[in-house]
Amino acid sequence: MxxxxxxxxxxxxxxxxxxxxxxxxxRMKYASNINIIRVMCSGRIEPLFVxxxxxxxxxxxxxxxxxxxxxxxHEGNYKCLRRYYFLKKYLTQMGMNTERMRLEWVSASEGKxxxxxxxxxxxxxxxxxxxxxxxxAETLT
Amino acid sequence: MAKKEKNKIKLAIYWGAACGGCCVSILDVHxxxxxxxxxxxxxxxxxxxDFKYKDVENMPxxxxxxxxxxxxxxxxxxxxxxxxxxxxxxxxxxxxxxSHLGGIPGLANFSNxxxxxxxxxxxxxxxxxxxxxxxxxxxxxxxxxxxxPEFYNDVRTLDQVVDVxxxxxxxxxxxxxLMEVFTAIVSGAELPPKGSVLGALDKSQCDECPREKSENxxxxxxxxxxxxxxxxKTCFLEQGVICMGPATRGGCGVRCxxxxxxxxxxxxxxxxxxxxxxxxxxxxxxxxxxNEPEAIEKVIDSIEDPAGTFYRFSVPSSIIRRNIxxxxxxxxxxxx
Numbered sequence: 001m002x003x004x005x006x007x008x009x010x011x012x013x014x015x016x017x018x019x020x021x022x023x024x025x026x027r028m029k030y031a032s033n034i035n036i037i038r039v040m041c042s043g044r045i046e047p048l049f050v051x052x053x054x055x056x057x058x059x060x061x062x063x064x065x066x067x068x069x070x071x072x073x074h075e076g077n078y079k080c081l082r083r084y085y086f087l088k089k090y091l092t093q094m095g096m097n098t099e100r101m102r103l104e105w106v107s108a109s110e111g112k113x114x115x116x117x118x119x120x121x122x123x124x125x126x127x128x129x130x131x132x133x134x135x136x137a138e139t140l141t
Numbered sequence: 142m143a144k145k146e147k148n149k150i151k152l153a154i155y156w157g158a159a160c161g162g163c164c165v166s167i168l169d170v171h172x173x174x175x176x177x178x179x180x181x182x183x184x185x186x187x188x189x190x191d192f193k194y195k196d197v198e199n200m201p202x203x204x205x206x207x208x209x210x211x212x213x214x215x216x217x218x219x220x221x222x223x224x225x226x227x228x229x230x231x232x233x234x235x236x237x238x239x240s241h242l243g244g245i246p247g248l249a250n251f252s253n254x255x256x257x258x259x260x261x262x263x264x265x266x267x268x269x270x271x272x273x274x275x276x277x278x279x280x281x282x283x284x285x286x287x288x289x290p291e292f293y294n295d296v297r298t299l300d301q302v303v304d305v306x307x308x309x310x311x312x313x314x315x316x317x318x319l320m321e322v323f324t325a326i327v328s329g330a331e332l333p334p335k336g337s338v339l340g341a342l343d344k345s346q347c348d349e350c351p352r353e354k355s356e357n358x359x360x361x362x363x364x365x366x367x368x369x370x371x372x373x374k375t376c377f378l379e380q381g382v383i384c385m386g387p388a389t390r391g392g393c394g395v396r397c398x399x400x401x402x403x404x405x406x407x408x409x410x411x412x413x414x415x416x417x418x419x420x421x422x423x424x425x426x427x428x429x430x431x432n433e434p435e436a437i438e439k440v441i442d443s444i445e446d447p448a449g450t451f452y453r454f455s456v457p458s459s460i461i462r463r464n465i466x467x468x469x470x471x472x473x474x475x476x477x
Contacts, residue, residue: 046420047420047422048416048419048420051419051460055461068432075432079427081432082429082431082437083422083423085437086422086441086447087422089447090422090448090451091461093251093447093448093449093464094448094463094464095465095466095467095468096465132465136468137460139468
């Protein structure tokens with residue numbers, strides 16, 4: 001059987017989840033590798049969530065929030081953006097390819113964009129192959 | 142008083158991959174050491190007393206009441222002693238940052254055995270080793286075979302190797318806290334549930350910190366402690382210096398901060414936090430006063446070594462507990 005990546009997507013309730021919902025109600029097809037977790041705001045996405053996803057076996061993590069300036073809580077997405085750059089630097093230091101993690105802004109009307117993003121990210125992660133964090137962290141020698 | 146002698150508990154202290162500071166912190170109780178000796182028989186303590194591993198091997202199982210194990214597990218000797226002491230001990234305590242979280246030796250998980258050996262035995266500036274001689278686990282000499290412990294690729298905390306009853310954090314733990322815990326054990330008081338962290342608070346350093354904090358934390362550049370003129374009063378984070386206080390358990394008496402140095406995080410994360418670095422990244426992100434990607438990256442780049450700063454004492458116990466690339470490079474070497 002060919003390799004199917006597991007991707008965890010954290011979507012904010014107000015823009016991105018609604019965008020993904022629009023993709024669904026518009027019957028757009030996109031990769032079923034995306035496992036969506038809805039959070040109230042992209043500012044709620046702690047680095048801990050992303051690291052835990054990788055440790056539990058995710059091959060890619062997608063983070064989506066409202067476009068800058070459009071956050072339902074004014075500045076949650078900026079906090080998300082800063083955390084994303086922190087994670088990028090940390091994961092680079094831990095020897096990981098940071099293309100496995102992606103941050104994109106998706107508004108409630110961008111169903112099509114979300115479907116395209118899901119397909120595109122899935123393909124990228126598929127080409128990277130399985131993520132080895134779980135294996136490396138659990139080989140205790 | 143003579144009657145009490147019979148009720149003495151048996152205490153063992155051992156060091157794994159450690160600097161010796163934890164053993165010294167036990168001596169730092171000063172004259173209270175007499176109280177310890179009055180209440181406990183020291184049956185094993187390599188730094189201070191001449192007992193052999195064989196003496197421990199010959200003890201019946203669960204003969205030792207309390208073992209304070211300091212140091213991480215990084216080679217086969219550490220692992221053997223961790224297993225042996227677990228077998229012989231009723232209450233096994235991970236004492237100090239290294240056995241609790243991995244500590245400073247745990248920073249080796251950014252690298253691996255191969256790289257460490259290359260650096261230590263070949264490329265250090267003071268090394269002259271043209272024949273590239275490295276330690277072998279076994280070596281034959283005229284008198285017989287000599288052996289050395291096997292150096293592992295990965296550093297582990299004590300509870301990643303054996304079952305641990307309690308944890309006492311700190312680098313080293315504060316001697317006062319040790320006395321409190323020790324007195325509690327000796328007095329036969331009811332002990333907290335297994336797996337508890339003793340001798341520390343549940344809340345963060347900030348809860349105890351005497352420095353003035355405001356809501357107005359906005360940072361455009363992070364600085365190292367020597368780059369600021371500390372006013373001795375204001376929260377370090379507000380002055381742009383990374384202080385691990387928000388993601389570190391209180392209980393040490395904020396000694397570093399009282400000495401005008403920011404917290405480095407040796408007491409590990411508070412009870413409600415599983416990964417100190419992730420929490421710290423989360424917290425610090427909120428105080429960066431920039432919203433544009435390039436500007437944010439610039440601020441983050443002013444932190445020299447985020448992984449080493451946020452996980453200084455806790456790499457092996459963190460979620461991503463080692464460097465993935467170096468883990469893959471793990472070669473089957475004859476040399477160990």
